[in-house]
Every structure is written in structure tokens, then in C-alpha cells.
Amino acid sequence: MYDRIRSAFDAIHAEPALKDQVKNDVLQRIRQRQARQRRVRAVAVAACLLLISIVGGGWIYLTPTAKISIDINPSIELGVNRFDRVVSAEGLNEDGDKVLESLSLRFMDYDEAVAEILESESVSTLLSQDEVLTIGVTGEKNEQCERMLSSLSSCAEREENAHCYYADEEAMETARELGLSYGQYRAFLELQAFNPEVTPEDVKGVSVREIREWIADLSGGGDTSENQGHGHGHHYGQNGKNS
Numbered sequence: 001m002y003d004r005i006r007s008a009f010d011a012i013h014a015e016p017a018l019k020d021q022v023k024n025d026v027l028q029r030i031r032q033r034q035a036r037q038r039r040v041r042a043v044a045v046a047a048c049l050l051l052i053s054i055v056g057g058g059w060i061y062l063t064p065t066a067k068i069s070i071d072i073n074p075s076i077e078l079g080v081n082r083f084d085r086v087v088s089a090e091g092l093n094e095d096g097d098k099v100l101e102s103l104s105l106r107f108m109d110y111d112e113a114v115a116e117i118l119e120s121e122s123v124s125t126l127l128s129q130d131e132v133l134t135i136g137v138t139g140e141k142n143e144q145c146e147r148m149l150s151s152l153s154s155c156a157e158r159e160e161n162a163h164c165y166y167a168d169e170e171a172m173e174t175a176r177e178l179g180l181s182y183g184q185y186r187a188f189l190e191l192q193a194f195n196p197e198v199t200p201e202d203v204k205g206v207s208v209r210e211i212r213e214w215i216a217d218l219s220g221g222g223d224t225s226e227n228q229g230h231g232h233g234h235h236y237g238q239n240g241k242n243s
Contacts, residue, residue, distance in 0.1 A: 062087050066139030066148060068110060069167055070117055071183030072126050073207045074099045078113055082144065086113045092181050099123060111151050118159070127159055132209040134183035136167030161209070179204055187211035194218040 064079030064087055074095035079088035089105045091097035099120050105113040114135070117123055127133060135156055137149045149166055156162035167182050175185035178200040188203045191211055195218055203211055 061085075064088060064139075066137060066145050067167075067172075068114065068148070068152070069136040069138065069172065069182040070114065070133070071136075071181040071208060072123055072131050072133045074122060074126075075181035075183070076100065076117060078105065078110060080110045080148070084110055084144070084148075086110055089113070092176070095122065110148060111155065114152060114155060118155075127161075130161055130209075131207065132183075132212065133159055133162040134186070134208055135162065135164045136172070136182050137164070138167035138169050138172050138182075181208075183208045184211065187215070191215050191218070 061081055061083070063081060065082045066080045068078040068080060069092075070076045070078070071092075073093075075092035076096045076099060077088075077090045077092055078086050079090075081087045086105050086108050089100055089103075091100050099117060099122055103116055103120060105116060108116070118127070118133075123133075133156070135152050137145050137152065139145045145166065149164060153164040156164045165186075171185065172182050175182045178185065180188060180200055180203065184203055184206070187208050188198070188200060188211065191203070191214055192198050194215060
């Protein structure tokens with residue numbers, strides 16, 4: 001390009017000094033325009049990289065690396081990110097939805113979110129009535145899950161009928177496919193060992209405490225693996241019995 005410009009100016013008959021000045025001005029403008037174009041491209045690339053960084057960082061922050069399943073009849077599942085913050089809260093039944101309607105748990109520390117749930121009116125009332133509370137932690141068996149399980153176990157020790165455990169992710173998915181909370185599913189498997197005819201439909205809508213009372217009756221009235229205290233009236237389902 002520069003050679004063509006020089007050739008064009010060489011064909012113009014004018015004072016040499018004037019020709020050189022005009023030619024230099026034109027070349028300078030071309031260089032400035034090219035420099036601006038390079039700066040614009042650099043800014044565009046930087047903006048793209050920043051956007052990728054923001055989107056990527058947001059994706060990492062909003063991705064659960066562990067889940068907490070809380071079941072006492074309201075059944076709730078919390079998604080927790082790698083920074084121990086709650087990024088999702090889902091009611092697994094109608095009662096769970098009602099509890100979450102009055103709470104704002106997103107982006108809270110998971111232990112604070114669990115405390116909020118346990119202190120909610122409906123859950124605290126059930127705890128005062130000796131209902132059974134189960135808290136499961138699921139995710140890769142890594143330092144985060146171990147730390148969460150230890151922290152939540154300490155929290156559960158303050159409640160008489162509370163139990164914490166590490167939840168198998170595949171079993172949790174099976175529970176959801178059956179329409180059960182993980183706490184119900186665990187109790188259902190124990191119940192089915194005593195009565196193979198019991199189906200998931202028989203325990204839907206039945207609290208974990210009631211399922212375990214059913215297990216106690218089938219096992220001859222002895223304690224189950226998670227002692228449940230004294231019972232209230234309950235319905236066992238079509239393959240069980242009413243009491």
C-alpha cells in the first residue's frame with residue numbers, strides 16, 4: 001500500500017517539499033487508522049475474555065457440588081456449591097414447598113440455611129412432637145462432604161430424634177424416581193426387608209417416623225436401627241395395617 005501511495009505522489013508535479021509533506025501526512029493518517037483498528041480489536045478480544053471469565057465464574061459458583069436432603073415430613077433438598085453456599089432449594093413435597101415459601105435461603109451458608117429450616121414454624125413444631133428428622137449429605141466423597149456431614153451431625157445432636165448420614169447419589173436419584181424423599185426411601189428399604197410385599201406407593205405420604213413404627217411392629221416391637229421414640233396414630237398403607 002505504501003509503495004502505491006509513493007508512486008502516485010511521484011507522478012504529481014509539485015514542489016518537492018510540498019509533495020513530501022502531503023505524502024507524510026497521508027501516511028501518518030493511515031498509520032493512525034491502523035493503530036486505532038488494532039486497539040479496537042484488542043479491546044474486543046479483552047471484552048470477550050472478560051465475558052468468558054464472568055460466565056465461567058458464574059457457572060462455577062452456581063453449580064452444586066453437594067446436596068443436603070432434609071426430611072421430617074416437609075422434605076427439602078438444598079444444592080450447595082464448592083464455597084459452601086446454598087445455590088438451590090427445592091421442596092420435594094407440598095409441605096416442603098410451603099416451608100420454603102417463607103424462607104430465603106439462596107446464597108446462605110449451608111449450616112445457616114439448615115438452621116433456618118429447623119427453626120421454621122412447621123418443622124420446629126414437628127420436632128417438639130418427637131417426629132423423626134433425617135439429614136442426608138450427598139455428592140462425591142471428598143473433603144467438602146465429610147466436613148458438611150460432621151457439621152450437620154453436630155447440629156442434629158441437639159434434636160432427640162435427628163439422624164445424619166452420607167447419602168448415596170444413585171440411591172437418592174432412585175428415591176426421586178419413586179416419588180419418595182431419601183429419608184422415606186431408606187426407611188422403605190428397611191421395611192421391605194421385613195415385608196417384601198410393601199411397595200413405594202404404600203409409603204408415599206407416610207412420615208419416616210410412621211414407617212419406622214411399622215418396622216418396629218413387624219420386627220416384634222423392638223427398636224429399629226434409628227430409635228424413634230413413642231408414636232402417634234398413623235396409616236401404614238394397603239399392605240400394612242392401621243393403628
